[in-house]
Amino acid sequence: MKAEKSILPGAGSLIGKKSGAAAERAAQIVFTACASFAILAVASITLYLVLSGTPAIFQVGLKEILFSTVWAPTAAQPRYGILYVILTSVVGTGLAILLGVPVGILTAVFLAEVADERVAAVVKPAVELLAGIPSVIYGLLGIYLLNPAMYRLERWLFRDSATHQFTGGANLLSAVIVLAIMILPTVINISETAIRAVPPSIKAASLALGGSRIQTIFKSILPAAKSGIVTAVVLGVGRAIGEAMAITLVSGSSVNAPLPFRSVRFLTTAIVSEMGYSSGTHRQMLFTIGLVLFVFIMVINLILTRVLKKGGQTP
Amino acid sequence: MTGDTLYHKKKRPLEALLLGAVYGAASVSVLLLCGVIGYVFAKGAGTLSWSFLTTVTSALKQTVGIAGNLVNTLYIIVLTLLAATPIGVGAAIYLNEYAKPGRLVRLIEFTTETLSGIPSVLFGLFGMVFFGEVLGLGYSLLSGAFTLTLMVLPLIVRNAQEALRTVPDSYRSGALGMGASRWHMIRTILLPSAIPGILTGIILAVGRIVGESAALLFTAGSARLLPRLGGGLLENVKKLGGKALESGGTLTIELYLQMQNGKYDVAFGAGCVLIVIVLCINLWMKLLAGRWKTR
Amino acid sequence: MKKKSTTILALAGAVILAAGSLAGCGSNAAASSGQTDVTSESASQTSRADAASAPTDQASQADASGQEESLSGSILMVGSTSMETLATALAEGYMELHPEVTVSAEFVGSGAGIEAVLGGTADIGNSSRNLKEEEKAAGAVENVVAIDGIAVCVDPANTASGLTKQQLIDIYTGKVTNWAQAGGADVPIVVVGREAGSGTRSAFEEILGIEDQCAYANELDSTGAVMAKVASTPGAIGYVSLDVVDDTVTALPLDGVEATAENIKAGGYFLSRPFVMATMGDVSSQSPLVQDWFAYVLGEEGQAIASSVGLITVE
Numbered sequence: 001m002k003a004e005k006s007i008l009p010g011a012g013s014l015i016g017k018k019s020g021a022a023a024e025r026a027a028q029i030v031f032t033a034c035a036s037f038a039i040l041a042v043a044s045i046t047l048y049l050v051l052s053g054t055p056a057i058f059q060v061g062l063k064e065i066l067f068s069t070v071w072a073p074t075a076a077q078p079r080y081g082i083l084y085v086i087l088t089s090v091v092g093t094g095l096a097i098l099l100g101v102p103v104g105i106l107t108a109v110f111l112a113e114v115a116d117e118r119v120a121a122v123v124k125p126a127v128e129l130l131a132g133i134p135s136v137i138y139g140l141l142g143i144y145l146l147n148p149a150m151y152r153l154e155r156w157l158f159r160d161s162a163t164h165q166f167t168g169g170a171n172l173l174s175a176v177i178v179l180a181i182m183i184l185p186t187v188i189n190i191s192e193t194a195i196r197a198v199p200p201s202i203k204a205a206s207l208a209l210g211g212s213r214i215q216t217i218f219k220s221i222l223p224a225a226k227s228g229i230v231t232a233v234v235l236g237v238g239r240a241i242g243e244a245m246a247i248t249l250v251s252g253s254s255v256n257a258p259l260p261f262r263s264v265r266f267l268t269t270a271i272v273s274e275m276g277y278s279s280g281t282h283r284q285m286l287f288t289i290g291l292v293l294f295v296f297i298m299v300i301n302l303i304l305t306r307v308l309k310k311g312g313q314t315p
Numbered sequence: 316m317t318g319d320t321l322y323h324k325k326k327r328p329l330e331a332l333l334l335g336a337v338y339g340a341a342s343v344s345v346l347l348l349c350g351v352i353g354y355v356f357a358k359g360a361g362t363l364s365w366s367f368l369t370t371v372t373s374a375l376k377q378t379v380g381i382a383g384n385l386v387n388t389l390y391i392i393v394l395t396l397l398a399a400t401p402i403g404v405g406a407a408i409y410l411n412e413y414a415k416p417g418r419l420v421r422l423i424e425f426t427t428e429t430l431s432g433i434p435s436v437l438f439g440l441f442g443m444v445f446f447g448e449v450l451g452l453g454y455s456l457l458s459g460a461f462t463l464t465l466m467v468l469p470l471i472v473r474n475a476q477e478a479l480r481t482v483p484d485s486y487r488s489g490a491l492g493m494g495a496s497r498w499h500m501i502r503t504i505l506l507p508s509a510i511p512g513i514l515t516g517i518i519l520a521v522g523r524i525v526g527e528s529a530a531l532l533f534t535a536g537s538a539r540l541l542p543r544l545g546g547g548l549l550e551n552v553k554k555l556g557g558k559a560l561e562s563g564g565t566l567t568i569e570l571y572l573q574m575q576n577g578k579y580d581v582a583f584g585a586g587c588v589l590i591v592i593v594l595c596i597n598l599w600m601k602l603l604a605g606r607w608k609t610r
Numbered sequence: 611m612k613k614k615s616t617t618i619l620a621l622a623g624a625v626i627l628a629a630g631s632l633a634g635c636g637s638n639a640a641a642s643s644g645q646t647d648v649t650s651e652s653a654s655q656t657s658r659a660d661a662a663s664a665p666t667d668q669a670s671q672a673d674a675s676g677q678e679e680s681l682s683g684s685i686l687m688v689g690s691t692s693m694e695t696l697a698t699a700l701a702e703g704y705m706e707l708h709p710e711v712t713v714s715a716e717f718v719g720s721g722a723g724i725e726a727v728l729g730g731t732a733d734i735g736n737s738s739r740n741l742k743e744e745e746k747a748a749g750a751v752e753n754v755v756a757i758d759g760i761a762v763c764v765d766p767a768n769t770a771s772g773l774t775k776q777q778l779i780d781i782y783t784g785k786v787t788n789w790a791q792a793g794g795a796d797v798p799i800v801v802v803g804r805e806a807g808s809g810t811r812s813a814f815e816e817i818l819g820i821e822d823q824c825a826y827a828n829e830l831d832s833t834g835a836v837m838a839k840v841a842s843t844p845g846a847i848g849y850v851s852l853d854v855v856d857d858t859v860t861a862l863p864l865d866g867v868e869a870t871a872e873n874i875k876a877g878g879y880f881l882s883r884p885f886v887m888a889t890m891g892d893v894s895s896q897s898p899l900v901q902d903w904f905a906y907v908l909g910e911e912g913q914a915i916a917s918s919v920g921l922i923t924v925e
Contacts, residue, residue: 021496024497034401037402038423038427038468041465049437073807103343123341132596136570148842165787165825165827168828181347214330215330245529252827253830253831263829271436272532274806278806279745283721561686575834576833576835579838
């Protein structure tokens with residue numbers, strides 16, 4: 001409506017005006033520049049991450065970095081192996097997905113198919129709100145509530161162990177739980193959209209053939225929403241692998257093999273926790289860790305574009 | 316039971332189990348998520364006070380306050396939006412109105428997608444090196460704002476594009492048919508009708524900026540000072556502008572630092588304020604979306 | 611297509627140029643080692659003009675209102691988190707005396723602080739350890755402003771009454787894992803330390819002679835984080851600067867000597883290290899404002915503040 005009104009005065013003043021050719025060209029150039037900004041940004045981010053991340057690779061050697069497990073950057077004989085750090089990010093993200101995605105998808109099913117509208121009308125905005133909660137708040141609750149509880153569990157589990165190194169509850173499991181909760185809103189929102197986008201005919205056909213509600217949901221609707229749900233999972237992976245501030249303190253931040261009750265360090269937390277104090281090769285190594293993370297993210301992005309192309313939709 | 320079909324069907328245990336899982340998962344999510352907000356409020360409400368909001372933490376006087384951080388947050392929001400909004404809206408206009416499908420458009424769309432997927436800690440690294448060291452901005456609000464500009468750009472581009480798409484083609488052909496130049500058509504017809512969508516993008520961007528921490532820690536820093544005013548109007552304006560070149564931590568950064576130092580009461584207090592801000596942003600979004608739908 | 615891509619290239623160039631020119635004034639402003647209005651070098655005068663300050667206004671004002679007391683400008687300190695209490699207290703005290711001066715401090719770590727001074731992005735680099743040879747070779751000058759003790763602290767419920775140097779070494783190298791072996795109750799030890807590159811950590815490990823042999827269960831990236839972890843975790847042990855110790859933790863006597871300023875001065879307590887405010891070149895070669903800052907810090911008022919936050923003053 002609004003636009004229709006503005007059409008008249010706008011167009012009226014225009015008729016007979018021909019001097020706009022220069023402005024026209026300028027406008028096109030400016031808009032093209034704006035659009036190319038994203039290309040410029042990604043190109044320079046890539047460039048700078050590669051430029052600052054590669055010197056250490058040449059100094060230390062790619063084999064040592066990727067396959068050694070010893071991280072001792074300030075030792076007299078410094079070692080820069082980040083195998084455990086990479087594994088921690090992979091395993092931690094995997095576990096968070098295992099924990100968060102089923103809950104997220106089932107919640108999305110609940111919102112889209114099971115709950116009556118009044119319930120959904122309350123729950124849905126709540127989930128949307130939670131997607132906007134800053135990650136540090138999840139971290140705050142993690143260290144304030146989760147770590148002490150985890151320490152009680154740890155002391156009980158390992159009460160007879162002579163070799164276990166006690167972490168005070170700051171371990172992989174705590175970090176995984178925080179990550180799983182953090183990706184929930186993302187997974188719920190996107191899966192729900194995907195489920196709602198399934199054509200009603202599919203549902204109707206399944207019900208008409210005598211399928212029960214549950215059969216319809218799990219055998220017809222979810223498979224039809226597959227590409228949307230895969231998108232949700234991939235975005236969840238991206239969010240989990242890239243999160244730093246929420247888990248720096250919760251995970252204990254010592255470099256160890258990723259076992260549930262050990263203090264571990266992720267790719268992201270490795271950067272955050274040592275960037276302030278590092279210098280020389282050590283500092284360059286942190287940029288190399290950033291580069292490794294960047295490679296992971298680019299792979300995830302490529303997968304996402306593939307999925308979207310196949311599904312023919314945008315999130 | 317509503318699922319009655321022609322054939323009499325027995326309830327299968329597996330189905331009951333699945334339905335139970337659906338209800339279970341939903342209640343777990345809802346409880347967890349409501350618990351987060353409820354707990355932060357319960358713990359933080361006690362810390363909130365007028366002086367907490369209006370003073371700056373003092374080591375000599377042993378008082379706590381987040382006023383400086385609130386001001387810094389505002390600075391970052393304004394500076395970031397000043398840079399990101401024109402670029403983002405311009406990009407959306409190009410993609411929707413000028414571009415012909417092809418390599419360039421695909422590249423722009425791919426890079427925009429990529430930007431939205433890059434973790435904030437990598438933006439932080441890049442911002443620290445590029446804006447901080449190469450351009451020499453050091454730890455400053457401006458350096459942080461530039462870094463966040465890259466981060467929120469996709470949000471603004473996507474929402475502006477959405478909005479432009481909903482403008483009927485008849486408007487365009489109508490204006491062009493009457494002899495309007497394309498730029499004139501964009502200025503007088505497209506942009507006004509796309510404003511709600513552009514606003515949506517801006518509000519989402521504000522939400523992201525308010526909650527950001529990793530990208531700001533190494534670019535904008537963590538100082539808590541208020542701008543030091545005094546003197547004439549002109550001088551104050553200069554001082555306010557000069558603050559953009561000083562370092563400053565946003566509310567979220569302050570929350571992170573306080574929790575790191577085990578000052579949980581302050582952290583929860585800051586958390587409360589943050590959640591209230593996020594809540595307001597969400598409400599605003601809802602209002603806007605409602606207005607837009609009824610258009 | 612070809613035409614389009616040249617346009618883009620040209621625009622990209624323009625953007626970079628614009629960014630560059632912006633950066634030009636930015637860098638001058640960021641490194642604006644403040645100066646008195648009366649005696650500013652012409653070069654920095656122009657830079658301050660770029661940075662939207664008002665050299666002319668202020669200079670004329672200063673001429674009118676008289677001499678020295680009208681110091682203005684800003685000082686940026688970057689560095690050690692251990693020095694946070696000292697640096698903020700000093701900054702506050704100084705700004706009260708000189709309302710026209712802004713002293714801001716970033717707490718990102720000793721290494722990053724010195725790096726910032728060497729790179730010219732900060733006026734002062736706070737370091738909670740002695741400067742390394744290569745840092746001195748690069749031009750950094752070590753100005754010791756206070757001496758700090760390192761306290762070994764445990765949670766308040768811990769019953770251990772003190773540790774010997776050897777016990778401390780055994781705990782941190784992982785030979786002793788239960789407080790029962792160190793004069794306490796049967797509680798597992800949670801070994802908390804700082805991340806590689808921390809000034810506190812390198813001083814601690816160096817004094818004990820256990821560089822790179824420590825088995826940490828938690829590597830945290832700030833002094834406060836160690837305090838918080840130790841205070842909230844039964845059986846935890848950690849090391850922090852003496853000045854931050856409060857009643858949330860218990861500082862253990864080492865070799866029977868309490869961790870107090872007097873004992874460090876007398877030499878009985880063996881864990882102590884210097885707090886350094888590093889500058890690029892001697893203090894006498896700094897801007898008048900930074901010189902005045904050092905006069906304040908090392909003068910009576912500054913040292914009074916240092917001892918009020920629990921540090922040992924330098925003679």
